[in-house]
Amino acid sequence: MSSKEINELVNDEVFYLQINFLSYVVNVINKYNKRFQDQQMDICGLKNNLNECYNSILDLLANSKTNPNGKD
Numbered sequence: 001m002s003s004k005e006i007n008e009l010v011n012d013e014v015f016y017l018q019i020n021f022l023s024y025v026v027n028v029i030n031k032y033n034k035r036f037q038d039q040q041m042d043i044c045g046l047k048n049n050l051n052e053c054y055n056s057i058l059d060l061l062a063n064s065k066t067n068p069n070g071k072d
Helices: 003-010 013-036 043-062
Strands: none
Touching (some): 013 043
16 A cells, blocks of 8 residues: 555545544453453353343444444
C-alpha cells in the first residue's frame, strides 16, 4: 500500500468510524474473554456471564442506537 493510499484512509471519515466500531467490538469480546478464562469462576458465574455476553452481542447487533464510542 502506498503512502498516498494510507494517507487517504487515515483522513477518511468512514474508515475512522469503521475503526471505532471495530475497537468497540474487540473491547467487548476481550472483556468476556478475560472473564471466561478466570479459573475461579463457578457455574453460576458462568451462566450469568454467558447471559450478559449474549445480551451484549444482541444489543450490538439489534440496537440501531448503539454508539461505537460507548456514549448515547
